[in-house]
Every structure is written in C-alpha cells, then in structure tokens.
Amino acid sequence: MVDISTTIGSLRLKNPTMLASGIMGEDAGSMQRIIACGAGAIVTKSIGVQARTGYPNPTVIETEHGILNAMGLPNPGIDEFGQEMNQLKKSTSPIIGSIYGATAEEFTILAEKMQRYGAAAVELNVSCPHAKRYGLEIGCDALLVQAITSFVKKKIDIPVFVKISPNVTNIVEIAQAAEKGNADAIVAINTVKAMKIDLEVKKPVLANITGGYSGKAVKPIGIRCVYEISQNVHIPVIGVGGVTTGEDAIEYFMAGASAVQLGSAVYYRGPEVFQQVCEEIRQWMKTHGYKTLSELIGVAHQ
Amino acid sequence: MNSPQVTPILKSTTEAKDIKTITFQYPGEVHPGQFFMIWIPGVDEIPMSVSLIHGSEKGITFRKIGEATTALYDLKKGENIGVRGPYGQGFTIQGKHLLFVGGGTGTAMLAPVVENARGKKLKSTVIIGVKTKNELFFEQRLKQTGATVFVSTDDGSKGYKGFASDLARDIFTKGNIDSIYTCGPEPMMKTLFTMSKEKPFQASLERYMKCSLGICGQCCIGEGLRVCVEGPVFDRATLKKAEDFGVFRRDATGRKIPL
Numbered sequence: 001m002v003d004i005s006t007t008i009g010s011l012r013l014k015n016p017t018m019l020a021s022g023i024m025g026e027d028a029g030s031m032q033r034i035i036a037c038g039a040g041a042i043v044t045k046s047i048g049v050q051a052r053t054g055y056p057n058p059t060v061i062e063t064e065h066g067i068l069n070a071m072g073l074p075n076p077g078i079d080e081f082g083q084e085m086n087q088l089k090k091s092t093s094p095i096i097g098s099i100y101g102a103t104a105e106e107f108t109i110l111a112e113k114m115q116r117y118g119a120a121a122v123e124l125n126v127s128c129p130h131a132k133r134y135g136l137e138i139g140c141d142a143l144l145v146q147a148i149t150s151f152v153k154k155k156i157d158i159p160v161f162v163k164i165s166p167n168v169t170n171i172v173e174i175a176q177a178a179e180k181g182n183a184d185a186i187v188a189i190n191t192v193k194a195m196k197i198d199l200e201v202k203k204p205v206l207a208n209i210t211g212g213y214s215g216k217a218v219k220p221i222g223i224r225c226v227y228e229i230s231q232n233v234h235i236p237v238i239g240v241g242g243v244t245t246g247e248d249a250i251e252y253f254m255a256g257a258s259a260v261q262l263g264s265a266v267y268y269r270g271p272e273v274f275q276q277v278c279e280e281i282r283q284w285m286k287t288h289g290y291k292t293l294s295e296l297i298g299v300a301h302q
Numbered sequence: 303m304n305s306p307q308v309t310p311i312l313k314s315t316t317e318a319k320d321i322k323t324i325t326f327q328y329p330g331e332v333h334p335g336q337f338f339m340i341w342i343p344g345v346d347e348i349p350m351s352v353s354l355i356h357g358s359e360k361g362i363t364f365r366k367i368g369e370a371t372t373a374l375y376d377l378k379k380g381e382n383i384g385v386r387g388p389y390g391q392g393f394t395i396q397g398k399h400l401l402f403v404g405g406g407t408g409t410a411m412l413a414p415v416v417e418n419a420r421g422k423k424l425k426s427t428v429i430i431g432v433k434t435k436n437e438l439f440f441e442q443r444l445k446q447t448g449a450t451v452f453v454s455t456d457d458g459s460k461g462y463k464g465f466a467s468d469l470a471r472d473i474f475t476k477g478n479i480d481s482i483y484t485c486g487p488e489p490m491m492k493t494l495f496t497m498s499k500e501k502p503f504q505a506s507l508e509r510y511m512k513c514s515l516g517i518c519g520q521c522c523i524g525e526g527l528r529v530c531v532e533g534p535v536f537d538r539a540t541l542k543k544a545e546d547f548g549v550f551r552r553d554a555t556g557r558k559i560p561l
Contacts, residue, residue, distance in 0.1 A: 024518075024519035024526060024528075026519045027522055027552070029527075030519050030522045032526060053554040053555050054555075056345075057339075058306065060514075060518060062305055062515070064303070074520070074555055076555045076557040077555070077557075083558075196305070198306065198308055198343070201343045205306060205341075207346070264517070266517050
C-alpha cells in the first residue's frame with residue numbers, strides 16, 4: 001500500500017495534486033468538478049478587492065512547448081466571490097483562496113474575507129507577471145513581500161502561502177523574505193514572462209503584448225527554483241510549473257516540493273489529469289519501493 | 303497548434319442590414335456547431351460559429367454589434383484575420399423529422415447542420431426568427447436545401463407575426479417532430495427546451511470566451527461544463543442539470559448577469 005497523502009504545515013492533503021490558481025477556479029461548479037476529478041486541494045482564481053474585467057483577447061495562445069497567457073487578473077471582486085465560496089462549504093478537498101492586492105491593507109482585507117468564507121488557507125499572489133501595480137511589481141521587492149506576509153499573518157489564523165515569481169534576479173531571496181514574514185509555505189513558480197509576434201501581422205499576438213509562459217517548457221525552471229528554495233528555507237515548498245505526469249510530480253518532490261500544483265496540464269490531459277497523475281505517482285513509488293511521499297521529498301539534496 | 307493562423311478574407315458578403323458573411327481558407331474538418339476564435343489584429347479575438355463549410359473554404363456570419371464585430375464588418379477582401387480552432391462539440395442529428403429554430407444571427411450556425419440533414423434526405427423544417435424583415439438572411443440558402451422554411455418576425459413585416467418559439471409551438475403540436483436544434487437568444491431556447499418535453503433537443507449556447515482551450519474557466523456553466531470544450535452545443539440531459547441555462551450568464555469579471 002502506497003500512501004500519497006502529504007502535509008503543508010497544518011494542512012493535510014489526501015494527495016499532493018492541487019489545482020493551480022487561474023485554471024477553472026472562478027466559479028463553484030468548476031471547482032467542484034476539479035474536486036470530483038481527484039484534486040487534493042483547489043486554489044481559486046486570484047481575487048481582488050474590486051471586480052476586474054482583465055485584458056481584451058487574445059489572452060491565451062499555445063506555442064510550441066507551452067501556453068502563453070495575459071488574462072489580466074479578471075475576477076468578480078471579493079464580495080461577489082463569497083457566493084462561490086459559500087457553495088463550496090461542504091467540499092471534501094481544502095479550498096485555498098488566492099488573493100492579489102496593491103498594498104498590505106488590501107491583502108489583509110482579502111485574507112480576512114477568505115478566512116470568513118471558509119478557505120483552508122490563502123495564497124498571496126505576488127508574482128503575476130503582467131498586471132500593473134500588482135503581482136510581480138510587489139513580488140520583486142523582498143522587503144515588501146516580507147511586510148505584506150507578516151501583516152496578513154497577524155490578521156488571520158489560517159495558513160498563508162506565498163506564490164513567487166521566477167522573473168527575479170534571486171528567487172531564494174524572495175522566498176526567504178516570505179519566510180521571515182512567517183509564511184507557512186512557498187509556492188513556486190508563477191509563469192515566466194514571455195511574448196509572441198505573428199510574422200504575417202508583424203505584431204505581438206497577445207493584446208497585452210507580454211504574458212506569462214506555462215506548461216511543459218517551464219518545468220526545468222520550476223525544478224531549479226524549488227531545488228534552490230527548499231535548500232534555503234525551513235518551510236514547505238509547493239512546486240508548480242509544467243507538471244503534466246506523475247513523473248513530473250516525482251521530480252518536483254525530489255527537488256524538495258511537498259505538493260504540486262497543476263494548471264496547463266488541464267489543457268494537455270483534461271480535468272481528469274488529477275486522478276491520472278495520482279495513479280502515476282502511486283505506480284512509480286510502488287515500482288521504486290517507496291511507501292510514503294515523505295521518503296521522497298528532497299532526496300535530490302542528499 | 304492553438305495559435306491564430308493568419309489568412310486573408312476571400313469573400314465578404316452583405317446578407318442583411320448590418321449582417322455579413324466572410325469566408326477564408328482554413329483546411330481541415332469542421333463540424334456544424336463548432337466554432338473558431340477569430341482574431342482581428344489590434345482589436346480583439348472573438349468566438350464565431352462556422353456558418354459555411356465548402357471544402358477548405360470556411361465562413362462565419364455575424365451582426366455588427368460591438369467593437370470587434372464592427373472592425374470585422376469593415377475589413378475588406380484580401381485583408382488579414384487570424385483563425386484558430388475549430389473548437390467544441392457540434393450537433394448530432396437524430397430522428398426522421400427535424401425542427402431547426404434560429405433566432406437572430408443564431409440562424410447562421412444552423413445553416414450547415416440543416417444542409418447536412420438534407421444531405422441525408424432527412425425531413426427538415428426550419429424557422430428563421432428575426433425582429434423585422436430587413437434583418438432576414440439565409441432564407442434562399444435554406445430553401446434550396448429542400449427544407450420547409452418558415453419566417454417569423456416580431457413586428458409582422460414578413461411571415462408569421464410573433465416569436466419564433468410561438469411558431470415552433472404550433473408546428474411542434476401539429477407535426478411529427480422527432481427532435482429540435484436551436485441557436486438564438488437563450489430565453490427563446492429555454493422556452494423551446496421546456497415546450498419540447500422529452501424529445502431530443504440540442505441548443506448552442508453563447509458565453510463570454512477567452513482561452514477556448516478549456517482552462518481559463520470563463521465560459522463554464524453548471525458543474526464546470528466548459529462551453530468551449532463540452533459545448534457550445536449541449537443536449538437536453540446536460541442542460542437539465544445546468545442551473546445557468548436560460549437564467550444567467552457571466553460577464554468578463556465572472557459576475558452573474560441575469561439573462
């Protein structure tokens with residue numbers, strides 16, 4: 001019998017696959033479907049204080065080895081989102097509320113509301129690569145990341161995860177700043193800033209010009225970041241970036257991740273990908289003589 | 303690959319007031335009911351159901367209504383658009399006598415499925431519902447298939463005076479209709495859904511779309527049904543479970559907007 005349950009601080013997950021923020025996470029029905037498909041936890045779409053329409057289309061395109069997007073943080077606003085969270089109250093998998101703000105005060109308002117809505121944890125989005133005043137504009141400043149994390153931590157009782165960006169000079173420094181702010185876990189990585197130009201039109205394809213690159217192509221970047229971060233912090237790391245198969249997840253565990261998040265994989269393999277990846281993890285562990293996930297986490301460091 | 307393929311407009315034809323069909327070369331199979339994402343460079347990218355399938359030449363038919371459709375309307379033959387797709391599930395026809403009900407520009411995407419049905423010699427009755435006669439299009443094209451074609455106008459300027467759904471009720475009550483296929487305003491489709499009780503029923507839904515790849519979640523209805531992947535054509539059993547159908551849609555922020 002292979003046990004693939006995992007823990008991230010005080011949060012216990014029946015399996016290590018989580019839905020990444022921004023994928024089918026804006027309405028209760030979609031999140032229920034992903035839970036039914038076997039996800040160990042759900043991270044909601046990033047929610048802000050006010051409703052936001054996001055950017056005009058094209059917002060998403062596929063490239064040779066990944067997906068490029070610039071959605072522009074569309075969301076109905078935290079108050080409206082309460083309806084969706086309310087429908088998820090009886091959920092069998094924990095719901096983690098992803099939030100974005102421009103200031104520590106905004107993050108705090110959002111975190112308190114997510115806690116009231118029944119979220120099992122919050123994930124601070126300080127890493128969206130394409131939204132002015134938000135995301136990466138905060139997440140590239142270590143002192144600001146520490147201050148926001150610590151501010152939010154003081155106001156809520158549920159765990160606080162901080163999702164950070166690879167688009168910085170030193171990702172370890174940002175992860176350590178979050179740890180100093182008392183974060184319960186680091187989520188790495190968000191998408192890699194990128195763009196595409198159409199040769200016939202001779203213009204960028206995304207309406208926002210630049211976007212974030214995800215999918216298979218970014219996995220080696222994610223693995224490197226998780227490896228370096230887990231070597232330098234004492235809190236759990238959740239790996240994100242190109243996880244499509246069980247073996248991808250195993251690679252992240254070896255690099256030091258306690259769980260993984262899947263996003264683009266929903267495009268490559270459909271919502272059923274969660275069950276499939278869990279089964280592939282079990283199979284791999286069985287073949288290689290592992291009984292629990294904890295035996296695998298960080299083995300590449302030894 | 304799901305990235306816009308840039309191609310020049312082959313033909314741009316005015317069908318009725320503010321309504322045009324544009325065609326372009328786009329090799330590959332497309333089923334009636336499926337849709338493309340049409341990129342108007344520098345303006346927007348919008349979902350458009352296929353309205354014409356002639357080998358590698360494909361077409362879309364639309365009304366000039368917002369910024370994107372106005373820009374598309376004003377593009378001339380030879381100018382470039384980007385096309386990706388086709389996406390979603392098309393119609394599956396069943397039975398021997400089929401009723402098609404199009405409301406407004408919804409008739410556009412029904413035309414290829416009527417042509418398919420007639421190609422299989424299936425008895426087909428078509429209702430084209432418009433507000434007023436100068437918005438009427440595809441009447442000749444649909445008659446040429448050998449289908450029985452009725453026109454309804456809200457103001458009585460041509461054909462039956464009243465809603466397409468009222469005319470559909472009359473035909474449904476009298477005739478031996480085996481199944482119904484519809485595209486148009488959602489309240490109209492909901493009326494047809496209720497009226498036709500347990501008969502096979504398929505409707506093409508319209509929702510705000512962004513990725514069309516089944517990941518962004520913008521177009522989801524019910525229990526996570528992605529209109530861009532599992533739809534846009536849904537059958538009765540699926541619609542029965544989707545609380546959104548005929549009740550609300552979501553705007554670009556994800557907020558619920560009553561229909």
